[in-house]
Amino acid sequence: MTEAVDVLIVGGGAAGLMCALTAGRRGLRAVVIEHANKVGKKILMSGGGRCNFTNTGTTPANYLSANPHFCKSALARYTPWDFIAMVERHRIAYHEKELGQLFCDVSSKLIVQMLVDECLAAGVRIEIGCAVERIVHNEGDTGFRVHTARGGFAARSLVVASGGLSIPSMGATGFGYELAKRYGHNVLPTRAGLVPLTLSGKHQERLQDLSGVALPVTASCNGQSFSNQMLITHRGISGPSILQISSYWQPGDDLRLDLLPGLDALDWLQTQQRERSAAELKTVLGEVVPRRFAQRLCEVWLGNKPMKQYNLPELKQLAATLSEWPLIASGTEGYRTAEVTLGGVDTDELSSSTMQSKRVPGLYFIGEAIDVTGWLGGYNFQWAWASGHAAGQAV
Numbered sequence: 014m015t016e017a018v019d020v021l022i023v024g025g026g027a028a029g030l031m032c033a034l035t036a037g038r039r040g041l042r043a044v045v046i047e048h049a050n051k052v053g054k055k056i057l058m059s060g061g062g063r064c065n066f067t068n069t070g071t072t073p074a075n076y077l078s079a080n081p082h083f084c085k086s087a088l089a090r091y092t093p094w095d096f097i098a099m100v101e102r103h104r105i106a107y108h109e110k111e112l113g114q115l116f117c118d119v120s121s122k123l124i125v126q127m128l129v130d131e132c133l134a135a136g137v138r139i140e141i142g143c144a145v146e147r148i149v150h151n152e153g154d155t156g157f158r159v160h161t162a163r164g165g166f167a168a169r170s171l172v173v174a175s176g177g178l179s180i181p182s183m184g185a186t187g188f189g190y191e192l193a194k195r196y197g198h199n200v201l202p203t204r205a206g207l208v209p210l211t212l213s214g215k216h217q218e219r220l221q222d223l224s225g226v227a228l229p230v231t232a233s234c235n236g237q238s239f240s241n242q243m244l245i246t247h248r249g250i251s252g253p254s255i256l257q258i259s260s261y262w263q264p265g266d267d268l269r270l271d272l273l274p275g276l277d278a279l280d281w282l283q284t285q286q287r288e289r290s291a292a293e294l295k296t297v298l299g300e301v302v303p304r305r306f307a308q309r310l311c312e313v314w315l316g317n318k319p320m321k322q323y324n325l326p327e328l329k330q331l332a333a334t335l336s337e338w339p340l341i342a343s344g345t346e347g348y349r350t351a352e353v354t355l356g357g358v359d360t361d362e363l364s365s366s367t368m369q370s371k372r373v374p375g376l377y378f379i380g381e382a383i384d385v386t387g388w389l390g391g392y393n394f395q396w397a398w399a400s401g402h403a404a405g406q407a408v
C-alpha cells in the first residue's frame with residue numbers, strides 16, 4: 014500500500030527534525046524516516062551530553078564551503094535567537110560557556126525531546142528503525158515514490174537530511190551523497206573535520222609521554238588562526254584549537270603553533286633575561302607553559318642555559334620557535350571521532366533560499382550533507398536548524 018504525503022524527510026537528526034516541524038506547522042503532512050533506533054543521536058552525544066545548540070555570534074564567516082555566500086540567506090532567516098526562543102518556550106535552562114556558545118544546563122535529551130514534541134504537535138509522523146529501500150522518480154514526475162521497510166510513500170517533496178560520514182557507529186551513512194550523485198548532482202570530496210590530528214615517528218615519540226598535558230595555543234594553518242586550549246594525546250594533539258584548525262589542514266600543509274599566545278615572545282624573553290638573568294630557560298618557560306612540556310621543548314627543540322648567556326640573535330631564534338612552533342601532523346583520527354564532514358553536496362546546484370535542487374524539482378538537501386561546515390562552538394547545529402527551517406518553509 015502506498016501512502017500519500019506532502020513531504021518525506023530522510024534522516025531524523027537536527028536538520029531533519031527542524032524541517033519536519035516547520036513543514037508540519039504549515040499544515041503539511043510530513044513523515045520522518047530514521048533508520049537508527051532513535052532520532053537525534055548526535056544531538057544526544059553533542060557538547061559532552063549538554064548540546065552546544067547554537068552560537069549567538071553566528072555569521073557566515075564561521076563556515077567553510079566552496080561557496081562562502083551560500084549559507085547567508087538561510088542563516089539570516091533563522092537566527093540563533095529564533096532557536097533560543099523555542100528553547101525558552103520549552104523552559105530548557107541553558108548557559109553561555111564561552112565565545113557565544115550556548116549549552117543546556119542539564120542534558121541534550123531536552124533538546125531532542127523539544128524537537129520531537131514540536132514535531133508531534135505539528136502532526137509530523139516519525140518512523141524510527143525504518144530504512145529506505147528504493148526511491149523512484151522519473152523525469153517529468155511531480156513527486157517521489159519511496160519504498161521503505163514500513164511500506165511505500167508517494168511524496169510531493171523529498172528532503173535528504175541524512176547528515177555526513179562522521180561517527181558511523183551513530184548511524185552515519187553516505188546515503189545523501191549517493192542520492193545526490195544519482196540525480197546528477199556534483200558531490201565535493203569529503204573529509205573529516207573538527208577532528209584530532211595524529212603525529213607519527215619521532216614527532217609522536219617526542220610528545221607521547223606528555224599525553225594529558227594541556228596548554229593554550231594559537232594554531233595557524235592556511236591563513237586561519239584559532240586561540241584556545243591544545244591537548245596532547247597518546248596519538249597526537251587535540252583540544253578546541255586543534256579541532257578548529259583541523260578543518261583547514263590537509264596532509265602536507267604547514268601547521269604552526271604559537272605557544273605563548275597573547276605574549277610578544279621576544280619581549281617576554283628579554284624581560285626574563287633582565288629580571289631573571291641566572292634562571293635557566295626551562296625554568297622561566299615552565300612558569301608560562303606546563304613544566305613537563307617546557308622541559309621537553311628545551312630538550313628537543315630549544316636547548317637550555319641560563320638566560321644571561323643568550324645573545325640577541327639567539328633570543329630572536331628562540332622567540333621565532335616559540336611563536337611559530339612547527340608541528341608536523343601526519344593525519345587525522347578520521348570519521349571515527351570527527352565531529353563533522355567537510356565537503357558534500359555541491360551548493361552550486363541548490364537554491365540558497367530553499368535548499369531545493371536546481372536539477373530535480375521537489376528534491377531538497379539540508380544540514381551536514383551539504384558542502385557547508387561550521388566551526389566548533391554550536392555553528393553546526395545552527396546550520397542544521399537554519400537549513401532545515403529554509404526547506405521546511407519551502408516544501
Ligand SMILES: Cc1cc2nc3c(=O)[nH]c(=O)nc-3n(C[C@H](O)[C@H](O)[C@H](O)COP(=O)(O)OP(=O)(O)OC[C@H]3O[C@@H](n4cnc5c(N)ncnc54)[C@H](O)[C@@H]3O)c2cc1C
Nearest residue numbers: 024026027028048059060065175176184380381391393394
Ligand atoms: C561527538 C559530536 C559532538 C558534536 N557536538 C556538537 C555541538 O555541541 N554543537 C554543534 O553545533 N555541533 C556538534 N556536532 C555536529 C552536529 O552534531 C552535526 O553537524 C549535526 O548533527 C548535523 O545535523 P544533520 O541533521 O545534518 O545530521 P545528523 O544529526 O547526523 O542526522 C542525520 C540523521 O540521518 C540518519 N540517517 C543517515 N542515513 C540514513 C538513511 N539511509 N535512512 C534513514 N536515516 C538515515 C542518521 O541516523 C541521523 O539520525 C557534534 C558532532 C559529533 C559527532
